[in-house]
């Protein structure tokens with residue numbers, strides 16, 4: 433018998449293992465390994481990790497404009513006067529903002545949907561930050577003229593892009609979609625910078 | 640010598656859905672003619688350089704080579720046979736296609752013989768892609784899917800006493816899956832009145848071959864009611880909310896010309912309901 437199958441479900445070790453197991457991509461074996469590592473690590477290291485977790489939950493909020501993760505709202509990009517304010521690039525996840533920023537090829541603003549229309553996973557348009565996007569665009573002062581939909585080039589990303597096109601085109605907004613420089617079914621997060629840069633350059637009108 | 644399970648098999652399949660497996664892999668749910676509904680692993684499918692990913696997207700008919708694995712088979716090759724690309728040019732067709740996939744997934748089980756279901760789904764996707772009426776394709780597919788999976792709804796006889804039910808005095812219950820006569824309706828909970836036109840359309844769609852059903856022309860309002868009844872029935876049978884049914888309606892509402900349903904073809908000889 434070892435510490436991991438010890439005094440039942442209430443033990444602190446079991447709690448930690450279960451907490452790790454809930455993380456994406458962490459199986460039961462990895463969860464045990466991580467918990468064991470923390471257990472043997474110097475106190476300072478474990479406390480630093482705990483504090484980092486608490487800090488991130490306390491200080492990171494959603495930007496009131498673009499819905500990106502930020503420590504100050506509006507975020508750095510939304511408050512940057514040098515950025516082109518008439519173009520909004522819509523992405524699925526905060527990581528996609530980082531990926532597009534790395535290309536250095538886009539100077540407008542962003543909007544993070546926090547997901548994509550995926551009925552098979554129980555996610556509809558009402559579960560995404562679409563109302564927030566509409567509110568931004570309807571606000572006369574923002575003067576947005578183009579929305580680039582940079583959702584992933586797969587079924588869900590496409591359905592989301594077409595749905596946004598249907599909502600935004602009647603408002604007189606030019607709605608474009610990233611060109612299919614990316615292979616179908618891929619995840620934007622894994623795209624290399626050259627491919628992603630080219631896809632941005634050759635974006636197209638939504639049908 | 641004992642017969643061995645073949646290590647590699649080749650099959651055509653329609654991709655129903657997929658979900659993430661770890662950082663780079665996917666579990667893909669396939670509908671196949673011979674093996675029914677199966678989950679398979681597509682390694683590296685989330686990487687942008689994956690050559691397989693595009694061939695394993697939902698709403699694609701594809702040919703796959705599967706290597707026998709311990710718990711799940713592993714896709715070693717995938718090649719698109721039909722991507723139904725026309726669906727990707729029209730949101731209403733795309734959302735309806737997604738709905739057909741979810742309906743199929745919800746009403747089928749692994750290890751069931753799904754030959755008929757495969758043929759039905761394939762035919763429906765082909766019709767959807769070539770521009771047949773959305774309501775026609777979706778409603779006839781639902782009714783035939785329900786037949787094939789043992790959930791055939793009863794639109795003519797009372798579920799309780801078997802008496803013939805008059806279309807203009809009928810109630811129906813989504814959970815019971817059919818109509819009840821005037822006498823029996825109070826004895827069953829959850830029965831609500833059903834419009835006589837809606838009921839006549841459902842009876843016709845259930846009884847007629849596709850080509851004849853295609854001659855029925857539905858006014859947008861009526862076809863909206865028929866859709867509502869069928870969506871309620873499908874959700875009751877699958878025992879939870881079907882987001883894709885919702886999305887079909889939401890997407891249509893968002894259309895600029897809200898009043899006009901994307902509908903069945905103009906056909907001078909069509910019957911008007």
Ligand SMILES: [Zn+2]
Nearest residue numbers: 495498507510
């Ligand atoms: Zn912002």
